[in-house]
Amino acid sequence: MLKDFSVQSLFMGCLTAFVGFASSFAVVLHGLQAVGATDAQAASGLTALSIAMGICAIVLSLTTRLPISIAWSTPGAALLASAGMIEGGFPTAVGAFLVCAVLIVIAGLFRPLGRAVASIPAPLANAMLAGVLIGLCFAPVKAIAFNPLFGLPIVLAWIAVGAFRRLWAVPAALAAFALVLAFGVHVPDGALASLEGSLLPRVEFVMPVFTVAALVSIALPLFIVTMASQNIPGIAVLKVNHYNPKPGPLFAATGLFSILSAPFGGHAVNLAAITAAMCAGQDAHADPSRRYWAAVVAGIAYIVLGLLAGAVTAFVGLAPPILIEAVAGLALVAAFSGSAMAAFQHAETREAAAITFLVTASGVSFAGISGAFWGLLAGGLMMLLQKFVQMTKR
Secondary structure (H helix, E strand, C coil): CHHHCCHHHHHHHHHHHHHHHHCCHHHHHHHHHHCCCCHHHHHHHHHHHHHHHHHHHHHHHHHHCCCCCEEECHHHHHHHHHHCCCCCCHHHHHHHHHHHHHHHHHHHHCHHHHHHHHCCCHHHHHHHHHHHHHHHHCHHHHHHHHCHHHHHHHHHHHHHHHHHCHHHHHHHHHHHHHHHHHHCCCCCCCHHHHHHHHCCCCCCCCCCCCCHHHHHHHHHHHHHHHHHHHHHHHHHHHHHCCCCCCHHHHHHHHHHHHHHHHHHCCCCEEECCCCHHHHHCCCCCCCHHHCHHHHHHHHHHHHHHHHCHHHHHHHHCCCCHHHHHHHHHHHCHHHHHHHHHHHCCCHHHHHHHHHHHHHHHHCCCECCECHHHHHHHHHHHHHHHHHHHHHHHC
8 A cells, every 4th residue: 555655646635635725715614604603613614624524535545545535515615605694593504514414425325315416407406506606706806896905916816827827726816815914904913923822723513403494595405516516526527537436435425524524513525526636637646546645645634734724714814804705706716607607508408597596696585595495496497397388389
């Protein structure tokens, strides 16, 4: 096993973890805080997720000898941001996280449920995801309107670096955010000194509360988004790189680690989709049988980054919230454009996808249930109606 280790895999694993963490931790923090988490609880969730996905990646990669990359559900965090706080606050959200995790385990072990998720029409799933993401994607523009001297450097860094190296665009925006915070934002006296107390990792247990509203508003949409936009594409990335693992056990494992992280504020752990290509591709090693070490190293790096989550959260908290929302929005632009294009690609499902997108993007809740669920339901009914009309014409 150690003979398979290489410097190339070491570098790619560290790069994978840095890109994965830096490009989306802002989305996770914003999502957790949107459903009622305090700064301490959001930092705890970030720590729990990082450690859980790090250990999960190490265990799965070493046992299968395949480059199994693990990530948190970035689209799921964006879903939380759009859902907002529901009655009962963060404990009800944590209850929904646990239900979602159990559903992921069942989807891995019980094939009919996995097939049912896979059978959700792709245009509707993508339209729901696009509707969830669009609100956060407005944040960079709002940040510029809030203060051009603060917002413009973040956006321009993303554009300039992304034009040459797309992978580094969001880390560049994050670096610009740090510079704006350091040299532009007024930081109260003693605030930086207080960061020293945040260097020690802390996790905060949250007793879950289970409600029907949280089940329908958060758990079910989070499960669908995580499976449709993370777990299933994660398997596809592995297959593209000529790896053929059994999906069920991998799904169940991510669900198990999601269960372990949920009481500490973690919303969902899943197979990586974007960063998976980094560990599974040729850049990780010329020999495909040795690339699993890149995923192992990435897992170790995620654990280290997770232990620093308290300091990261405290540092981010010194800035106006719209600035970190801008970084989060820039991190989701590619995901939004991809999901929107997939949603409206086919003319025959375009109207149903549009309804799903509009209802979800409206952010309006009915009966305490978020728009993501109603959007998927409305689009599904429209699709069924169209099929019924077509059948009657024959």
